[in-house]
Amino acid sequence: MRAILPIPSHLSAFSRAGEFLARLEPRSPYGKDRRNGLGLETDRMVLEACYDDIEAAGRALSDTVRADRLLWHLGKIPRLPDLESGAEGWGLLELFLVKKFLVHYIGLRSVAGEETCTHFDLQFRSQDFYQALCAGNADAESFSITAQHEPALAEVRTRLEALVHRISQRRREQEAAVRALWGLDFAGRDFLIVPADKALAAVESAARGEGPLLAAEPYDGRMMSVRLLPDTSMLELEEERRRERDAERLLEEKAIARLAAMAISELPNLAYYSAALGRFDLAIAKWRMVRDYRLVRPVLALPPSGTGSASIRICAGRFIPLEEECRERNTRYEPLDFELDAPVAILTGSNMGGKTCVLQTVAFLQILAQCGMYVPADEFATCVFSWIDVAGEAPLARKRGLSAYGFEIRRLVEILRAAAKGPGLAIFDEFAHTTSAEEARALMQAVVERFADAEGSMALFATHIACTLPTEKGQMFRMAGLDRERAATFFAGSSGVPEDLKELLGHINALMCYRVLPASAATPAEGSDALAVARLLGLDEDIAARAEQLLAQSRAGTAS
Amino acid sequence: MMPLDTKLVCSHVNLITGFSSGCGKTSLAKAMMALLRMEGKRAALLTAGYEAGRATAGSAAANRIELLSGEAFSTSAASLPFADCRPQIEAGPFGSSALGPIVLARAGRSGNAILVGPGQNEALADASREALGLPGIDAVIIDGTLSRLTQLSHLPEALLFCAVMADRANQHGIARRMEHFFRLVNLPQWNEGSSDRQISPACRRIEGPLTSAVLHEIYAERSSSRHKTPLPPLVVEDMAHVFLSGQELEDLASSHMLFVAHPVRFAGFVLTLRDLSPEDFAASLPSSVADHILCGNPYEQDACTLGGAA
Numbered sequence: 001m002r003a004i005l006p007i008p009s010h011l012s013a014f015s016r017a018g019e020f021l022a023r024l025e026p027r028s029p030y031g032k033d034r035r036n037g038l039g040l041e042t043d044r045m046v047l048e049a050c051y052d053d054i055e056a057a058g059r060a061l062s063d064t065v066r067a068d069r070l071l072w073h074l075g076k077i078p079r080l081p082d083l084e085s086g087a088e089g090w091g092l093l094e095l096f097l098v099k100k101f102l103v104h105y106i107g108l109r110s111v112a113g114e115e116t117c118t119h120f121d122l123q124f125r126s127q128d129f130y131q132a133l134c135a136g137n138a139d140a141e142s143f144s145i146t147a148q149h150e151p152a153l154a155e156v157r158t159r160l161e162a163l164v165h166r167i168s169q170r171r172r173e174q175e176a177a178v179r180a181l182w183g184l185d186f187a188g189r190d191f192l193i194v195p196a197d198k199a200l201a202a203v204e205s206a207a208r209g210e211g212p213l214l215a216a217e218p219y220d221g222r223m224m225s226v227r228l229l230p231d232t233s234m235l236e237l238e239e240e241r242r243r244e245r246d247a248e249r250l251l252e253e254k255a256i257a258r259l260a261a262m263a264i265s266e267l268p269n270l271a272y273y274s275a276a277l278g279r280f281d282l283a284i285a286k287w288r289m290v291r292d293y294r295l296v297r298p299v300l301a302l303p304p305s306g307t308g309s310a311s312i313r314i315c316a317g318r319f320i321p322l323e324e325e326c327r328e329r330n331t332r333y334e335p336l337d338f339e340l341d342a343p344v345a346i347l348t349g350s351n352m353g354g355k356t357c358v359l360q361t362v363a364f365l366q367i368l369a370q371c372g373m374y375v376p377a378d379e380f381a382t383c384v385f386s387w388i389d390v391a392g393e394a395p396l397a398r399k400r401g402l403s404a405y406g407f408e409i410r411r412l413v414e415i416l417r418a419a420a421k422g423p424g425l426a427i428f429d430e431f432a433h434t435t436s437a438e439e440a441r442a443l444m445q446a447v448v449e450r451f452a453d454a455e456g457s458m459a460l461f462a463t464h465i466a467c468t469l470p471t472e473k474g475q476m477f478r479m480a481g482l483d484r485e486r487a488a489t490f491f492a493g494s495s496g497v498p499e500d501l502k503e504l505l506g507h508i509n510a511l512m513c514y515r516v517l518p519a520s521a522a523t524p525a526e527g528s529d530a531l532a533v534a535r536l537l538g539l540d541e542d543i544a545a546r547a548e549q550l551l552a553q554s555r556a557g558t559a560s
Numbered sequence: 561m562m563p564l565d566t567k568l569v570c571s572h573v574n575l576i577t578g579f580s581s582g583c584g585k586t587s588l589a590k591a592m593m594a595l596l597r598m599e600g601k602r603a604a605l606l607t608a609g610y611e612a613g614r615a616t617a618g619s620a621a622a623n624r625i626e627l628l629s630g631e632a633f634s635t636s637a638a639s640l641p642f643a644d645c646r647p648q649i650e651a652g653p654f655g656s657s658a659l660g661p662i663v664l665a666r667a668g669r670s671g672n673a674i675l676v677g678p679g680q681n682e683a684l685a686d687a688s689r690e691a692l693g694l695p696g697i698d699a700v701i702i703d704g705t706l707s708r709l710t711q712l713s714h715l716p717e718a719l720l721f722c723a724v725m726a727d728r729a730n731q732h733g734i735a736r737r738m739e740h741f742f743r744l745v746n747l748p749q750w751n752e753g754s755s756d757r758q759i760s761p762a763c764r765r766i767e768g769p770l771t772s773a774v775l776h777e778i779y780a781e782r783s784s785s786r787h788k789t790p791l792p793p794l795v796v797e798d799m800a801h802v803f804l805s806g807q808e809l810e811d812l813a814s815s816h817m818l819f820v821a822h823p824v825r826f827a828g829f830v831l832t833l834r835d836l837s838p839e840d841f842a843a844s845l846p847s848s849v850a851d852h853i854l855c856g857n858p859y860e861q862d863a864c865t866l867g868g869a870a
Contacts, residue, residue, distance in 0.1 A: 096649040137648070164669055189858075
């Protein structure tokens with residue numbers, strides 16, 4: 001059976017896709033199960049079917065009144081009892097849950113309409129069972145065993161009702177007599193606290209046969225609690241009620257056993273309904289996110305095979321978690337335009353220029369697409385990878401007893417193992433940046449060369465390490481980065497670097513251009529603006545100036 | 561003292577609490593049911609959890625309640641076959657108890673049933689919300705809920721009653737507990753305007769209970785800090801999260817330094833006295849607390865007129 005791959009926690013944390021998918025809000029327990037089971041789907045046809053589901057859900061929700069009613073029914077669907085354990089031991093609660101499930105499942109079908117039911121396979125073939133459950137239950141939401149479940153109950157219950165009526169009538173008569181004779185007003189209460197003289201007078205009078213029997217016991221130094229005692233006729237009525245109640249219980253058990261037996265043959269149907277319902281509910285939840293976040297259907301290319309290479313095209317892709325943070329900080333967010341059709345891509349550029357965000361956006365969109373979701377972009381064309389992985393930030397490294405470098409290498413080992421098995425998307429964020437520059441460069445070059453030859457896979461590197469790309473196997477990109485002229489004059493005349501980090505980030509945001517450019521078109525051709533960015537961040541001017549001097553000397557030496 | 565009034569109880573989730581077992585919580589709940597019945601109204605009676613020592617589905621005399629047709633109650637699914645009131649399940653399950661999953665049921669005819677409630681705060685709040693929404697149910701009564709207050713205090717319809725039983729031996733102790741309880745129910749709700757921002761710009765949220773030990777830690781942190789900033793206002797989830805001594809609570813409350821995120825509306829104390837007159841007992845209380853004695857023993861015919869005009 002084809003498996004859905006779970007999204008590894010480090011990939012989910014890097015791409016923040018898990019955080020976004022958690023915003024899906026299915027209403028029923030079955031929709032929630034489906035959401036919790038979301039993972040990377042690797043079959044293109046299955047993904048297309050997921051996208052079709054979202055479209056179909058959108059059509060079903062196009063009418064506001066209908067949408068409200070569908071959501072209401074979905075919210076009312078309960079979780080069925082464990083179907084795998086069988087229905088032999090089912091009691092009132094299990095039958096109640098099945099009835100409630102069916103009531104809302106049927107309600108949902110009638111609101112959804114034929115087209116939606118056909119699309120989502122919302123079939124219903126349990127009419128007899130449903131009618132048996134509903135028999136005699138006037139209220140759709142509740143459940144009890146009625147005389148229509150077991151005809152003999154009618155007679156027993158009529159007798160019981162009559163007995164209950166007579167008992168309560170008798171109690172009312174006794175209360176009225178006690179009130180009239182001794183001024184004791186129970187008013188429906190089990191007992192009364194009255195002054196001792198009044199209590200004793202009433203009890204003595206009752207003992208003389210002047211009224212209903214009473215029992216009294218001391219309450220405190222001046223009060224007594226008084227309660228009515230049942231007389232012989234009351235005791236006889238109670239005994240009769242007990243006998244009738246025993247008979248009723250046996251009949252109820254018989255009816256429950258009969259319904260449970262009917263349920264046994266319905267278990268496959270119930271499993272089928274809950275699966276169809278979960279699919280419909282999740283599609284509805286996805287459609288609501290499509291509407292709320294302006295998502296579009298991804299365009300999936302055929303999987304790369306043989307020597308074919310994968311490609312990704314993103315127009316105005318939005319990394320929603322970042323977009324929202326920018327909105328909160330009141331800073332500019334620039335959607336991503338990016339096109340890649342070679343096995344390897346290397347992205348360089350300014351520090352704080354958005355390289356990591358580009359990688360995160362690519363991972364975010366690709367994961368959403370492979371979870372059967374629409375994506376936040378004007379257009380997203382991609383192919384289906386059999387795995388997606390990232391080597392980069394290492395928040396878990398220490399927990400595993402590894403250094404940041406050790407963690408990266410372990411990730412690389414796993415990525416290479418996966419690449420040997422099938423085409424995938426590998427993302428490297430500042431790979432090998434924690435080791436010596438010379439060794440890092442050598443390692444990077446080796447990894448780049450390996451991916452250039454990995455059929456169908458795609459590797460995307462954000463790095464400051466210079467590498468040589470194999471001919472026609474790679475593309476170089478650069479973030480447009482810092483506007484150096486504006487940065488140089490930015491603080492002139494001002495009182496200096498702002499203390500407030502939020503304000504500072506706002507300034508840097510205003511000076512950066514977050515567009516991705518082909519490396520050949522970028523100006524300047526190289527450099528990471530590290531010193532200029534450090535100045536913007538408030539680095540001591542003497543250190544910044546000295547570093548620039550040293551850098552100039554170094555470059556002059558290299559040139560000569 | 562005013563008699564209990566259906567106008568006070570109706571449309572609310574009435575939470576009945578008390579200082580100990582046997583203080584009259586269940587009696588008050590039953591008296592409220594009787595009061596509503598006199599006016600033809602119907603209540604849902606719920607409880608929190610179940611005493612494990614009594615944990616069999618069919619034999620729980622102490623938890624048996626008499627219901628009229630149309631009244632609702634919380635019970636365990638396993639106890640339903642033992643209910644004489646022809647119960648129909650209305651909603652559930654709401655968490656579980658020692659007797660299994662909890663449901664909300666309605667009596668199809670007058671008879672008895674076993675009262676069992678969910679052991680989880682969230683489930684009890686869900687069941688209360690559902691019960692108040694049942695057709696024909698005029699009020700929800702929850703027997704014994706102080707430790708379950710956290711989610712219930714979020715319900716806009718929540719109304720808290722405190723059942724108190726006092727005699728000559730414990731009169732002064734009970735009076736002190738009432739005073740303490742009254743301070744707790746009157747803790748102000750925290751909102752951004754609750755403090756003078758120039759003096760103290762932020763509050764300190766206390767996650768979990770505020771105990772003496774936690775308070776001492778806060779004081780110790782403050783005195784060891786290089787910046788001798790004033791103690792920020794402390795905010796706890798609700799009154800059930802405060803476990804301070806009377807003096808500690810009084811100090812914080814009187815200096816307006818303790819707040820709750822979720823206050824609960826307090827109806828008042830329902831007072832059951834033995835060998836004590838209401839006047840004598842009230843004399844041992846500050847007048848602000850005495851003013852919040854709602855009524856006397858609801859079973860005392862001459863002290864409290866059920867169904868009377870309040």
